[in-house]
Amino acid sequence: MLSRRRTLCAALSAVILGTASLLAGCTSPEASAAVGCTAPGVTDDQISLGVLVPDSGPAAEGFTNSLAGVEARLGAVNAAGGVNGRKVVYQWRDDKGSTTGNDLGARELVERQQVFGLVELSVAASASAAYLAGRGVPVTGLANEPVWSTMPNMFAFTYVTGAAVDTQxxxxxxxxxxxxxxxxxxxxAGMTETGQKYEASMRAAGVRVVDIVNFTSGVDTPTTVAKRVISAKADTIISLISPENLIGVLNLLRQASRAPKVVLSTNGYGRELLQNFGAQAAGITMPLVYRPLELGGPATEAYLDAMTRYAPQVTHPENDASVLAYIATDIYLEGLRLAGACPNRQGFIGRLRAVNSYDAGGLISPISFRTDAIRPTTCYSFVQANSAGNGFLVVEPDLCGSAISP
Known part of the structure; x- marks a missing residue:
């Protein structure tokens, strides 16, 4: 696990352009850094990046390995020589997954630390969105809230918008x-909104939502939750809580011969789940917005190599949080590359917004930053822990649904 106090400086080069491998596609440092650039966070030899992530608070469990994904992507491009001749140094703040923490963290990084832009790996980005847009600060990250679809300075590879989808x-x-x-x-608040989207998705597909349980780790018990599941006569569990707490509930249901037919979890994808819980995790299914690592290929190999080399503190790089952070960081690097030898925030935003086909070197299906921000993500892959609890099965490689009309 990453130290909560450590700030890692990592050098990096430009991201992939039209190649199947993230590393092979990095540009060389042949374009020297221009001298005398005046944009915030830009010096003759480096660019400062800020990262916001919930390292504490109720949302933190789903982001444990996020910073490792940032470190891996920066480390990989570091080995290739820098973005247009410059290194990127990064520092991060814990936004606690709260509106107050997110707003304070963003202002601290922008005003005091003078970062060029932000990577937001949070469920509370809406709290600082207006402030960052007003300052023209480029932001890449995880679009867990509809605000990502409304701000021209914010970029992600999947969007929730204001509409739910029926895919799940x-x-x-x-x-x-x-x-x-x-x-x-x-x-x-972010997780509650996600829960509302899942509720709408279930109902649109004819699945009745018979109970919604708010769970606080360390306060509520799996026993209480299991009793409510049994009382509701549910055959499906949609879980936004930690895998550890979910498995505690599942074990009790199995002991009572009330194991659900379907268990859909928004987090937990990774080898660590299997190592820690084995067969207890069997049947848990996770929806993914990127190509499942089990399918292999050059992009997966590049990701795993970068994690092994530059984020060795993560024993199992096959985890959702690291992959998502890796891709979010890759988007940021693409913006920096496009911004040129003397980058400024306006150039980053304008040039990245004009990109019509971006695929993170093959980790995701091609997207357009021109148009996709106004469309909710409707296609997902679904992976499931196998019966032995020692691997994942790709049970649905590409299931596409439709947006649900309000």
Whole structure:
């Protein structure tokens, strides 16, 4: 696990352009850094990047390995020589997944630390969105909130917008699910909104949501949750809580011979889950917005190599948080590359917004930064822990649904 106090300086070069391998596609340092650039966070030999991530608070469990993904991507491009001749140094702040923490963290990084732009790996980015847009600060990250679709300075590879989609509901229905209980962390506005989207998805696909349980780790118990699932006669669990707490609930349901037909979890994808829980994790399914690592290929190999080399503190690089952070950082590097030898924030935003086909070197399906921000992501892959709990099965490589009309 990453030290909560450590700030790593990592040099990096430009990201991929039209190649299957993230590393092979990095540009060489042949373009020297221009001298005398005046944009915030830019010096003759480096560019300063800020990162916001919940390292504490109710949302932190889903972001444990996020900084490792940032370090891996920066480390990989560092080995290739820098973005247009410059290194990128980064520092991060814990936004606690809260509106107050996010706003304060963004202002600290922009005003005091003078970063050029931000990578936001958070569920509370809406708190600082207006401030960052007003300052013209480029932001890349995870679009967990609709605000990402409304701000021209904010870039992600998947969007929730204001509309839910029926894809997850279609998957649950195809697996025989008819009555669902949603388990979500208490005291997290971002997670509550995600839960509402899942509720709409289930209902649109004809799956009845029979209970919504707010769960606080260390306060609520799996026993209480299991009783509510049994009382609701649910055959499906939609989990936004930590895998550890989810498995505690599943074990009790299995002991009571009430194991659900479908268990859909928004987090937990990775080898660490299998190592820690083995067969107890069997049947847990996770929706992914990127190409499942189990399918292999050059992009997966490049990611795993970068994690092994530059984020060795993560024993199992096959985890959702690291992959998502890796891609979010790659988008930032693409913007820097396009901004040129003397980058400024306006150039970053304008040139990246004009990109019509971006695929993170093959980790995701091609997207357009011109148009996709106004469209919710409707296509997902679904992976499931196998019956032995020692591997994942790709049960649905590419299931596409539709946006749900308000």
């Amino acid at each position: 509901g279609r998957f649950v229905s195809s697996q025989g699910g008819t009555r669902a209980v949603i388990l979500q962390p208490a005291l997290s």
